[in-house]
Amino acid sequence: MKKKKIAYISVAVVAALVLLTFGAGWFMLDYALKPDEGRRDTTAFYKQMRQEYPWTTPWLDSLKHAGALRDTFITTLGGERHHALFVRNPRSMGRTAILVHGYKDCSIRMLPIASIYERMGYNILLPDLHAHGLSDGNDIQMGWKDRKDIIRWIYVARGMFRSTTYQPRMVLHGVSMGAATVMNVSGENLPDGICCFVEDCGFTSVWDEFSRQLGDQFHLPDFPVLHVASLLCKLRYGWTFGEASPLSQLGKQHTPMFYIHGTSDDYVPSAMVLPLYNMNPAYENKADKTLRYNDIWLTPGCAHAKSYHDYPYEYERKVRNFVSKHVGM
Structure with missing residues (x-):
């Protein structure tokens, strides 16, 4: 009788631990991949952008006075609408910059960098990623x-x-x-005309980044929560x-890539x-x-995503x- 009682208790403890682990994994997945409730508040994004830059x-x-900053939408294969801002440049000569925002940001937050390309004479396209800005979606896809x-x-x-004149x-x-x-894009089969990439403070993998945040925010090791959350993400x-x-x-391939990272970045570690x-x-x-070497720039003292702001x-x-070296003038 005593052995049975011990067995029942052991099973109950194991079951409780399993449930607790899956609950923690589920919480982590929702915590990390749930869209921001204020993601469609474009007024707040514009205000923040103007204050910082x-x-x-x-x-x-x-741009706004001339009606040059415009919206466009596409429908995905899943039936969701995705949004982007765009600016045509009469001096483009076929050159276009596609600028991609960060986690829980939106296209508006990339406008300061868009100003660089506008001065260079480029057309500009600024997509809202899935579940960001004005794009539909219920889950953040972490760039994958x-x-x-x-x-x-x-x-x-x-x-x-x-253009009828330029490629x-x-x-x-x-x-x-x-x-x-954009690093994930670089490994795919792409159409002609993709000349180069600029990656500013990107992470090595979602696993590495979530491992970092799990330790920093919750002081937990990878096992078992991260493993369970990854399995749940797959399901x-x-x-x-x-x-x-x-x-x-x-x-997957040799790609012209400019790597930028702040030396004081503790969100996506500079390492x-x-x-x-x-x-x-x-x-x-x-x-x-x-073979020619790619460019790399470690910005002294910069926190996460602050390289353009600080320098x-x-x-x-x-x-x-x-x-200009890769796209041409």
Whole structure:
């Protein structure tokens, strides 16, 4: 009788631990991938952007006054509507910049960087990622499934900015989760005209980033919560934290890539940029088929996603030099 009682207690304890672990994994998944309730509040995003980047206000006001900053929507294969802002540039000569925002941000937050490309003469397309801004969706995709949406936007941009004189030439530039997105895109089969990428403070994989946040915010090890949350993500959304890996995507081909990361970034640790760079340190020069080293810039003292804010002139100069080298003038 005593042995049975011990067995029942043991089973109950194990069952409770399993339920507790799955509950913690479910909580983590919702905590990480649930969209922000205020994601459609464009007024708040514009206000925040103007406060953080006041030097962009005259440019933004001029765009709005001229009606040059416009909206467009596409319908996904799943029937959801995705939104983007765009600006046509009469000096583009076929050049377009697709700019991708970060976690729980939206297209509006990329307007300061868009001003760089507008001054360079580029058309600009700023998508709202799935479940961000004015785009539909109930789950944040952490740049993984987003890569397919951005490839769709590439084709939209080719049609939207079509020129009878010039061939399309594009740069993809992302910040934070947007940087992870463009790195994920770089590993796919892409249409002609994708010339280069700029990744600003992207992470190596969703697993690595969530592991960091699990430790920093909740002081928990990876096992078992992260493993369970990843399994639940596979069951609910069709992908795991481990497979969502910009690091792996970079290893698929040699790609012109500019790597930017703040040295004081403690959200996506600055140490992540080194394995990313080492996975794709060079690209093949089309003219002579030789390998050339990619650019990397560690911005001194910068926190997460603050490189342009803290070093606006240097940031623009370096981006101009890199992009012009690959896209052309």
